[in-house]
Amino acid sequence: MKDNSTVSCYESHAQAYDLYQSAVVPGYQEMLDLVAEACRRYLPQEAKIIDLGCGTGNAALAVLRKIPSAGIFLLDGSERMVKVACEKITRAHPEAILGCKVADLAENDWQEGLENEGYDAIISTLVLEHLPFDRYQEAIAKCYSRLKPGGWLLAAEGYSEEGSDMRQWFFEEMEQRRKAVDPELSEFVARLRDENETHYYCSKAEKEKWWRQAGYVQVNVLWQYLCIALMAGRKPF
Ligand SMILES: C[S@@+](CC[C@H](N)C(=O)[O-])C[C@H]1O[C@@H](n2cnc3c(N)ncnc32)[C@H](O)[C@@H]1O
Secondary structure (H helix, E strand, C coil): CCCCHHHHHHHHCCCCHHHHHHHHCCCHHHHHHHHHHHHHHHCCCCCEEEEECCCCCHHHHHHHHHCCCCEEEEEECCHHHHHHHHHHHHHHCCCCEEEEEECCCCCCCCCCCCCCCCEEEEEEECCHHHCCHHHHHHHHHHHHHHEEEEEEEEEEEECCCCCCCHHHHHHHHHHHHHCCCCHHHHHHHHHHHHHHCCCCCCCHHHHHHHHHHCCCEEEEEEEEECCEEEEEEECCC
16 A cells, blocks of 8 residues: 555554544534434445444444444554454444455555445545545545445535635634643644645535536535534435
8 A cells, every 4th residue: 555644644543543533523423423323314224334434433333333233344544443443343243344444545446345336335434535636536436336226425524615714613623622631642643633634625515516426316414513514425226
């Protein structure tokens, strides 16, 4: 895998991730709960789901709490993140893991080994914003190919909207929340992310357009907290 500084950054703080993320990122658990609720509402009990950019498996775990008989395929660019996710899911839901894969979503072959038209949903939380826009469009097209007809793409990402201070407001909230976390951990993670993470932000309207061009229908924003929004789209039957 080519060097990817965003992925390396997560590789370096896989163990500290959960503590930091849940304490510092506004709306994080609410977002995961809504992804899980959308899965409960839209998918069959035995749903097969890919957690794309699974991190430490928090989205997958939230989904399994709502639909314990679902199966989850975990994929992330960071080997350590996948390992933490696998261990976490195995402890709580030993039968649930369909497979695990370390792959870079910016590369061309990440979807290999994932069954064509094999999944009821692909969930992806705070991941696709790390892809340059051409790669983003390729990634959602590849997701489309892996979804069953009628399957759902559920992706929570950061957005920027012209004339809005939502992103600045969000980061100010993060700074406030950082004060409640152990300063050493907080400084370590915040500096790591600041120096190594790359984000590509655009408007929801732009991404909705790309989703429709890729073939998705029923494209809608299900939830938003300042600059973070959860978008849903469906592969037609
Ligand atoms: C903010 S974390 C989100 C993790 C998890 N989805 C969650 O909600 O907690 C971003 C994740 O995306 C992964 N990631 C970022 N860029 C990636 C890429 N190009 N390919 C694969 N994974 C990537 C990182 O390794 C990290 O685990």
